[in-house]
Amino acid sequence: MLGTLTFDQLRILVTIADTGSFSAAGRDLSRAQSAISQSVANLEANQGVQLFDRPGHRPELTEAGRVLVEQARLVLASAARFEAVAAGTRTGLEPVLTLAIDPMVPSEPLIQSLRTLHDEWPQLPISFSTEELGGALRRLRSNEAALAIGLLLPQVPEDVVALPLSTIELVPVAASQHPLAQIPGLLTRADLEPHVQLVLSSGATAQGPDYGVLSSARWRFLDLGRRLDFLRAGFGWCRMPRHLVKTDLEEGRLVELKLHDEATGQQGALTIYAAYLASRPPGPAGRRLLAKMMEG
Template identity: 45%
Template sequence: MIDPLTLDQLRVLVAVAETGSFSAAARRLRRVQSAVSQSIQALEGTLRLSLFDRTGRRPLPTEAGRVIIEDARLMLRQAEVLRARADSIAGGLEPELTIAINPLMPPAPAMEALKALRQEFPNLPVTLLTEGLGSPERHLREGTVRLAIYPVEAVGPLELAVEFLMNVPMVPVVAAGHPLARAEGPLAREQLARHVQLVLTDGAPKSNWSRGVISPQHWRFADLNTRLAFLREGFGWCYMPEHMVAALIGEGCLKRLHLLEESGFNIPLHVVHERSRPPGVAGRWLINRMRQALAPHDAPPPGAA
């Protein structure tokens, strides 16, 4: 029966290769030279390969030995990652951070926080889902993710813990060539109702997403970028996240509408998790880092969770 490989044998192998001799490897490892020689012999017997040419004054790796030494270095690095990950998990770090983010969230602060997360926890696997409006809550309830960022109704389910994160300003806009762009003065609801409104939907068969719907004529879109493309082509008007259209308004491609009733509104985004599965060390760190990145944004509305 072939004896199994051990990490200690691989450490000895790499030490001999890097120091150039059995005696130098023994000094590095603080062992007697005979123990180093025996370890290499046992490894060669296990692999049924000659790893060093011993005919000269110094042992030189054979062709097979050079390949095995590189594999040994890789396995030792992986073992170090495994040990570090185990130590982190024992200290409260999640084995993997899973999070779903609503597409309404501005990408810049999320990206900044995630870059910082990678630097703080370089060995942490991350699963990031950014899909339709209703996807974050669905993934959370299905157990696909541990954290989700999305708008929560005033009275949320008791089994979910909800923390306010930020407001997303929504502004009414239209393509520069659309008839509404040429209208003078603040627009009344009746004027808007005569034109197609491009409405967001969460894609569910019975979508209840209806914030800001004014016109009885509407096209529904589950994807913000697709709706933006139709908006720019003059298919209709809509409320868009301000961060997505500010540059286009500045360039003259889109025009912000001024309405008699309201010229925009905020959609609050919340960090949500199941009460029975609170965020671990990395999840809580990421939430706090996002709050730092979002500090210039407005404060929560009265009564926000």
């Protein structure tokens, strides 16, 4: 059955459904109506399915016909994507752009940059993976991603080209019902030390590196969203990107903790980078995405 099916037959079927008649489909496709009718007859005979009821002047799709028209649309769209990817590859465009993204990366600037990329290459497949802390760099080094977007801690590695995109502010926070939120004045290291600190950790090893850890009791998370759930539930305190807790702070679910100088530990803004391996620079789509993200 499949060997007798052609894209032309599917295109004719969809055009009839869209235009409402065999004659209108013929005009739209610059074909004689008899050629349209013959194509439909051949399709029905070869597939053993009646696609149209023909009791009156206008053919009506059968129930099976309506289902198969939608399948035909999917096949034609897939074929168009196949041709577009092949055409792009012939001109040097990546067959797929794979991005690995650290959890602290704000979504909105990335979405806007990808919108521009999609407008230019609408058929370009884009693959995302959101990683644990440091996971984007590991995917880059294992050739599973063309670009890594995220933090590079404790410093930028020598084997990557890293372009600074933006900064994020980390703020110490706890749930409004947490004991630390009830202590007046500046919190010292002694105040923080007994309480569970919710640590966003790397999955590279059983422990992974710690950044800005002040408490002796540590609960480790790979998932930033899961850590936020526990934070809201009052299970501990941690530093969170301000953009992720802005609404929680405004609505009183979380409280920003005020720390004494000796307890601030890691402070200041952290830089978000777009990085690629020096030995494997990105193709046209990757370079266009980088340029758009660098515009800010």
